[in-house]
Amino acid sequence: MIRLENVNKSFGDLKVLNDISITFESGKTNLIIGQSGSGKTVLLKSIIGLHDVDNGAIYYNDRNFTELNHKGKKEIRKEMGMVFQGGALFDSLNVKENVKFPLDMFSTMSEKEKNKRVEFCLDRVNIKNANHLFPAEISGGMQKRVAIARAIALNPKYLFCDEPNSGLDPVTAIVIDNLIQEITKEFNMTTIINTHDMNSVMEIGEKILFISKGYKAWEGNKDQIFNTKNQALNDFVFASDLFKNIKKST
């Protein structure tokens, strides 16, 4: 579980996050949605500690991440996995080496055990016969799946995904969404996904935080989103004719 209490963040005079409070539950896919520039990437980066918050608290279970020293933060980071928007696979390492990298750095496993774990993770994301390929030699969808495999290599308690299906075709995007949801349930992780893809919201939005202009504007789930009276959320979710028609038909 990750709990945010009155999180604020500014860049100079520009206030990006205003008093954000929410609890992200474990075993669920938690989504942060909002328009471009609404502050969702800053919020995600603040949760994982890439940005220091101005004030407020971020709890990982009962540990206040914002008050921890460098060593304490490092320990929590070993429990995190992250899937970046572009995959962020290491260019100089092949698929197998990318997934093995966290194990090499932090595990005490033998070489045989590491290889077995890499095989398991790659198999879990349906990557076969690609161990020797480099990131530049595989498709965007495969890169995302390898990034997920790398993120779960150390059995993380917390999984973060920054727009995991951006730039992917609708079919691959759904595969990635479902894969993240399955893994979340299988390993009982606290998963936070940053997205503005409405298909993802409807598919896997078990808990949704909607941010508008740096404020928490709405909190709920994919079933509640259809009946919301929140104007900003309605404008965001039902921006396209397709979703307007779906809403009318329901």
Next chain:
Amino acid sequence: MNLFEHVGKFSRFLLLVLSKPEKGKIFFSQIVREIHKLGINSIGIVVIISLFMGAVITLQTAYNMLNPLLPDYLVGYTTRESMLLEFSSTIVGLILAGKVGSNIASEIGSMRVTEQIDALEIMGINSANHLILPKIVAAIFINPFLYVLSVFVGILGGLAAGYLTSTVAVSEFIYGIQYGFIPYYITYSLIKTAVFAFIITAVPSYYGYYVKGGALEVGKASTKAVVNSSILILLANVILTQILLK
């Protein structure tokens, strides 16, 4: 950003870089990889440039020594001193600042803009230390070997040029390269080479590590890295020469 801000930021950056590596085994394997990338891959350019520069120094010295009172062996002596004292350390350093420096700045910069550095940080890894310390250690280790190679090849180039153009006899040239030899000059140049190796790796890494934006900014960072590391090499050359040859 002004000079003092850069100095402060660079000092903080160095504190991050010069900390204890996460895993010794991985650190040493990275050093070996960097020795290959930064050093072994630079042998070709060092050999070619040193060979021709040695030849040109010989020909120019011979061309300017028309006075019959000046002995021919001075051509060999001048070639050796030029290669030993200045060319093989400073000029090769400047050339490597262009080749290796731009490579490092663009590599680290690309890793920054494609979030690979963020990925390392999320894993709890000190990304500056993990990516940059092996480069610095590798360059400080391998560049003195490149210096020795450059001196050797440069003198060989001078000998060949003198022989092929009949400007200086081989025996005179060989006598010249042994004449008035001061071993301390090698120590002096090796110290310079090690300092330049640090500049060539640390400065471009700094520019690459803090790049913001996209491919255009990576290109700009790469250019800044080469220009500023070249200036720093020249400045360090003056300071070290004053200190070490006093």
